[in-house]
Amino acid sequence: MRNITRGALALVGAGALSLGVLAAPASADLGDPISLAVENDTFTAGSWGEGVDFVVTDVPEEVDEITLTIGSAGRNGAGPVADPIQADEQTDGSYTGNITPPREVAPVAPDADGFPEYTATASYSYEDAEGEAQFVSDSVELTIEEGLSVSGPENATVGELAEGIDLEFAGFQPDESIDGDIEFFNPETGEYDTIGDFAATLGPDGSGEGTLTIINASPGNAFRVSIDATEGTVNYYVTATEDDGTIPTDPAPSDPQAGDEDDEDSPAAPTRPERVDTGA
Numbered sequence: 001m002r003n004i005t006r007g008a009l010a011l012v013g014a015g016a017l018s019l020g021v022l023a024a025p026a027s028a029d030l031g032d033p034i035s036l037a038v039e040n041d042t043f044t045a046g047s048w049g050e051g052v053d054f055v056v057t058d059v060p061e062e063v064d065e066i067t068l069t070i071g072s073a074g075r076n077g078a079g080p081v082a083d084p085i086q087a088d089e090q091t092d093g094s095y096t097g098n099i100t101p102p103r104e105v106a107p108v109a110p111d112a113d114g115f116p117e118y119t120a121t122a123s124y125s126y127e128d129a130e131g132e133a134q135f136v137s138d139s140v141e142l143t144i145e146e147g148l149s150v151s152g153p154e155n156a157t158v159g160e161l162a163e164g165i166d167l168e169f170a171g172f173q174p175d176e177s178i179d180g181d182i183e184f185f186n187p188e189t190g191e192y193d194t195i196g197d198f199a200a201t202l203g204p205d206g207s208g209e210g211t212l213t214i215i216n217a218s219p220g221n222a223f224r225v226s227i228d229a230t231e232g233t234v235n236y237y238v239t240a241t242e243d244d245g246t247i248p249t250d251p252a253p254s255d256p257q258a259g260d261e262d263d264e265d266s267p268a269a270p271t272r273p274e275r276v277d278t279g280a
Contacts, residue, residue, distance in 0.1 A: 027060070027061065028058050028059065028060040028061075029060055030060050030062055030063070030126050030128075030134075031126070031128070031134060031136060032058065032060060032136075033058065033136065033138060034056055034057070034058050034059055034066075034122060034123075034124070034136060034137070034138050035056065035057045035058045035138055036054065036055070036056050036120070036121070036122040036138040036139065036140055037054075037055045037056075037057075037140070038052050038053060038054055038055070038120050038140050038142075039053040039055065040052060040053060041120070041140055041141070041142050041143060042142070042143040042144075042145065043107050043142065043143070043144055043145070044107075044144070044145050044146075044147035044148075044231065044232070045106070045107055045108055045109040045144055045145065045146060045147035045148055045149060045171065045232075045234065046106050046107070046147045046148030046149075046171070046229065046231055046232035046233060046234040047106060047107070047147070047148075047231055047232025047233070048100050048101050048106065048107060048232075049100075050098075050100065051098050051099055051100030051101070052070055052098065052099050052100075052120050052142070053096070053097075053098050054068045054087060054095075054096060054097045054098070054099070054120065054122055055094060055095075055096050056068075056087060056094060056095040056096070056122040056138075057093075057094045059093060059094070059095060059124070061093075062126070063124045063126070064089075065086055065124060066086065066087040066089075066095040066122055066123070066124050067084050067085075067086060067087070067122070067123050067124065068084060068085050068086070068087050068097045068099060068120075068121070068122055069082075069084045069099075069120070069121045069123075070082050070099050070101060070118065070119070070120050070121075070142070071118070071119050071121065072105075072116045072117065072118050072119075073115070073116060073117045073119070074115045074116045074117075075113070075115055081101045081105040081118070082099050082100070082101035082102065082105070085097050085099060087122065095122070099120075103226075103228070103232070103233035104192075104226065104233075104235065105235075106148075106232055106233040106234055106235060107142075107144045108144065108149075108234075108235075109144050109145060109146045109147065109149065110144060117141065118141070118142040118144060119139050119140070119141055119142065120139065120140045120142055121137055121138070121139040121140075122137065122138055122139075123135060123136060123137035123138075124136055124137075146171065147171045147231060147232070148170075148171045148172060148227075148229055148231055148232055148233075148234040149168075149169070149170045149171050149234060150167055150168070150169055150170075150225060150227060150234050150235075150236040151167065151168045151170075151236070152165055152166060152167040152168065152212070152236055152238060153165055153238060154237070154238065154239065155238065155239050155240075155241045155245065155247065156238055156239075156240065156241065157240070157241050157242065157243050157245065158217050158218065158219060158240050158241075158242075158243070159243065161212075161213070161214040161215075161217050161223075161238075161240055162213065162214070162215050162216075162217070163213070164211040164212065164213040165211070165212050165213075165238065166209060166210070166211060167209065167210045167211070167212055167225070167236065168207070168208075168209055168210075169202055169206075169207055169208045169209070169210065169227075170206065170207045171206060171207075171231075172202050172206035172207070172229050172230075172231070173202075173206050173229070173230050173231065174202075174203075174204050174205065174206050175201060175202065175203070175204055175206075176201070176202050176206060176229060176230060177199065177200070177201045177202075178199070178200055178201075178202065178227050178228065178229050179197065179198065179199040179200075179227070179228060180197065180198060180225060180226050180227035180228055181194045181196070181197050181225075181226050182194070182195055182196035182197065182198065182212070182214070182223065182224075182225055183195065183223065183224045183225075183226060184221060184222075184223055185221070185222040185223070185224065192224055195214075212225060212238070214240075217240040218240060219240055219241055219242045219246075219247065219248050220239070220240065220241075220247055220248045221239070221240040222237065222238075222239045222240075223237070223238050223239075223240070224236065224237050225237075225238075
């Protein structure tokens with residue numbers, strides 16, 4: 001009887017030791033995959049809310065810097081919607097951080113083809129034994145649900161812009177008063193310059209129609225209508241084209257002072273739009 005008891009005790013001890021070994025966390029090696037989780041992966045078009053919260057685990061001990069990014073991809077390319085940040089290391093070895101993109105790049109619900117797509121990514125880089133740079137990342141796709149929207153043509157001829165193009169507003173609060181800016185993309189500074197503003201009241205269902213008029217535009221000019229609302233911000237983009245619908249690969253300068261010395265050959269600078277109405 002004592003032998004059985006001792007055997008049982010020995011077996012329990014071995015079992016405890018075995019469980020202890022299995023429970024010990026495995027150490028990740030350089031090059032092993034990392035794991036990204038986001039606590040909020042669904043947003044409503046027009047608002048990033050409180051942003052995206054990142055939690056990165058399975059990070060090798062040799063890594064001391066994890067980069068967090070949010071990017072979007074459309075038919076014609078991809079890029080970040082906010083500046084990358086470096087995650088903060090936690091006592092448990094995980095890395096965390098939050099990115100809240102600016103209102104100028106508010107999320108847009110995907111079209112019938114699924115664009116744009118938004119992705120949250122965590123990554124790190126290291127040098128392998130041969131001295132070659134290696135990159136390790138993990139990504140999570142973000143879901144953008146229908147919300148605020150302003151729709152209209154992606155391209156319009158200079159003449160159509162001068163006559164006015166139709167815009168449709170949807171997803172806003174009933175009878176909501178909205179305001180915003182009409183902006184021109186300045187290729188020299190890489191920023192948008194405000195050339196007009198507007199304010200309007202929408203209908204009882206939060207929708208309405210409007211007309212955007214821009215005079216003295218030049219083919220290749222890009223414009224943005226940025227609208228602030230209760231539920232967030234939404235942007236509409238349109239590019240001026242030639243009469244045949246083509247966009248010049250090297251647009252003429254829109255500011256006579258910044259273009260050719262011969263002012264007669266330089267197009268007039270875009271001016272404040274004549275009107276932006278909702279028709280509500």
